[in-house]
Amino acid sequence: MNMTLRRRPRGTGEALKDFPTFGLVSAAVFAFLYIPLLFVVAYSFNSNRVVTVWKGFSLEWYADVLTNNDIQRALMNSLKVASVATALSVILALGLAIGLLRMARSGSTFAWALIGAPLIIPEIVFAIGTLAFFVQIQMPLGIGAITLAHTAFCIPFALLPIRARLRSVDLSVYEAAADLGANEWRIFRRITLPLLAPGIVAGALLAFIISLDDFIVSYFLAGPGGTTLPVYIFGMIRNAITPGVNALSSLLLLASILIVFISYVITRRKR
Amino acid sequence: MGAALTVRGVTKSFATPEGGEVHALKDVDLDVEDGSFTVLLGPSGCGKTTLLRCVAGLETPDSGEIMLHGERIDQVPVWKRRVNTVFQSYALFPHMTVERNIAFGLEMDGISRKDTIDKVNEALQMVRLDGLGGRKPSQLSGGQQQRVALARALAKQPEVLLLDEPLSALDLKLRRGMQLELKRLQRETSITFILVTHDQEEAMAMGDQVAVFDSGEIVQIGAPRDVYLAPRTRFVADFIGEANVLPAQWSGDSISIPGFDDLHRSLIVGSESAGEFVAVRPENVIIEQAESGNGTVIEVLFVGGLLHVEVEVQGSTVSARQSSMVAESGWMPAIGDRVQVGFRAGSVRVVEA
Incomplete structure (x- = not known):
């Protein structure tokens, strides 16, 4: 009996697992992804002004960064842009998702493809197009212009989780609500909104991150007084990579990780 | 006893994706006695569900009249009609507990908090789900979800209760039990029931009156025994028994x-x-x-x-x-x-x- 069990042919999966090369490849991929990030974080604690030479542990660059007025202003700009763009894009995405739900099948497939397209359009093309358009309509560049552009490209990102959530809900649930005496507004408030909440939160966090770390579009549309944090960081490294840049980048990384973590927890819990 | 529901000359067509037209209902007349149990019977695609949805207000007829206790309702929006539906998929609100589900319709009517609680408990008792009010629909079996859907619709004390193939998702044994249960509920509440099914045995067992549908028309209507013993058309003879x-x-x-x-x-x-x-x-x-x-x-x-x-x-x-x-x-x-x-x-x- 034991003999036959041991001699049973192995499945493909098992054979692959035994092949050592794939383990090495995986390790290499992880290293490639995370070593640059570790480098940034590690050297943000370096007390040496020369970035690449380790001298000792220090928090002085964090203190530096957090007390720098220009950085604070850039951070406030970024947060303002991200908050407003997130709110607007989520509201628009929500309306769009529900609106398209009612559209005829063939039409909506095309519309969805059209909405998803910005996800693959090169950002530089979008940035140039937006800049040209704003100049054409004499829209002043700056924080307002950045917010509008961010709103536009955040819509598909906000839409993705909302749409996924919307699709998972049986349509007869809305019919049942109407049948039980709810008018459109009450259906929206009592049924649609609560059911979509996890998707809305996930979409909002996604839009927020995308807006927060956008560089290209913001750089093109910045104008006077429209410096966002990524644009400011780019300005900092134009001269040299300072430990301050590392500290600032580490903070940005921490914020992103926190947001993704919150999004993960929320979508998991609601399911 | 008067007529709870009167349907006169109701016609409804749908456009098919291929650009054609499907005549789901062709000039349908139907009279439903107050407090009776009517079954709409027919194969899938015969129009029986479309008629039910027209009565509920989820579809608008192209022409014809629908009267609820003598009052025309075919142009009244869904949420204002005094009829309620038990959906085939149950359509329970997944984010609400059983109690909240049942209370939903009562809250829409502006019924006071205290009365709502009483009515919810009464409805739970009626479908024998006492004690399960705090659960989410996902924590219930199919049969229990079915009962919640029933309780939710019955709690509003509709003038007519519409049931769209309510038992089709249940296994055979459970289905037989629910048939008896539905008959009991109908007798006890004396609410007018209209049930849609493609199962002729179910129709025979439950209906006071059976309307047999074939391609958008009611081809025969009468007591189950009469329809069985005296089929008018080849289709009815074949379909029933x-x-x-x-x-x-x-x-x-x-x-x-x-x-x-x-x-x-x-x-x-x-x-x-x-x-x-x-x-x-x-x-x-x-x-x-x-x-x-x-x-x-x-x-x-x-x-x-x-x-x-x-x-x-x-x-x-x-x-x-x-x-x-x-x-x-x-x-x-x-x-x-x-x-x-x-x-x-x-x-x-x-x-x-």
Whole structure:
């Protein structure tokens, strides 16, 4: 009996697992992804002004960064842009998702493809197009212009989780609500909104991150007084990579990780 | 007792994705007595669900009138109609507990908090789900979800309760139990029930009145027993119970069926209609061993206490069904036997094509 069990042919999966090369490849991929990030974080604690030479542990660059007025202003700009763009894009995405739900099948497939397209359009093309358009309509560049552009490209990102959530809900649930005496507004408030909440939160966090770390579009549309944090960081490294840049980048990384973590927890819990 | 629901000349067409048009309802009339149990029966795509949805307000008829206790409702929005629906998929609100689900409709009516709680508990008791009010729908079995859907609709005390294939997702045993339960609920609440089903046994078991649908029309309506015993068309005879439908031709005062002796008008029921077919239930077919008979046995099956025998008579297959006890006493048909096939007196019915 034991003999036959041991001699049973192995499945493909098992054979692959035994092949050592794939383990090495995986390790290499992880290293490639995370070593640059570790480098940034590690050297943000370096007390040496020369970035690449380790001298000792220090928090002085964090203190530096957090007390720098220009950085604070850039951070406030970024947060303002991200908050407003997130709110607007989520509201628009929500309306769009529900609106398209009612559209005829063939039409909506095309519309969805059209909405998803910005996800693959090169950002530089979008940035140039937006800049040209704003100049054409004499829209002043700056924080307002950045917010509008961010709103536009955040819509598909906000839409993705909302749409996924919307699709998972049986349509007869809305019919049942109407049948039980709810008018459109009450259906929206009592049924649609609560059911979509996890998707809305996930979409909002996604839009927020995308807006927060956008560089290209913001750089093109910045104008006077429209410096966002990524644009400011780019300005900092134009001269040299300072430990301050590392500290600032580490903070940005921490914020992103926190947001993704919150999004993960929320979508998991609601399911 | 007055009419709870009156449907007059309701027509509804849908555009198909291929650019065609489907006539889901063609000039449908229906009268439903107050406090009765009506079943809309038919194969899928026959329009029965469309009619139900028109009554609920989830579809708008192209033309015709729908009256609820004499008041026209076909242009009234869904949420204002005093009818409620039990959906095929139950359509429970997944983010609400059972209690919140049932309370939803009551809150929409602006019923006070205290009354709502009382009515929710009453509804839970009615469907025997006491104690499960705090659960989410996902924590319930299919049968329990079904009861919540019922309780939610009944709690509003609708003038008419619409049930769209409510039992189709349940397994057979549970379905039989729920059929009895629905009958009980209907009697106890004396609310008018209209149930849609494609299951003719279910329709027979539950309805005070059965309306048989075929391609967007009600082809026959009546008490289950009447519809079973006196099918008007070939479709109804075939769809409800089993029937041998044979081509027939009138010649003077008698009707001839290929392979059988001519039958005089007086021996036939439904003979006032000028049909081209006759229908005979298998239990009314008599077979006797006879070398010079008109048929040959082609299949013999024991099903429970019954003997199913299929006989070929001049190209048509005739099903006969008799108690296997009868067979025990004497001759037992076997494949290949020559037999004489006849019909019980008064059991041959002329039906329309």
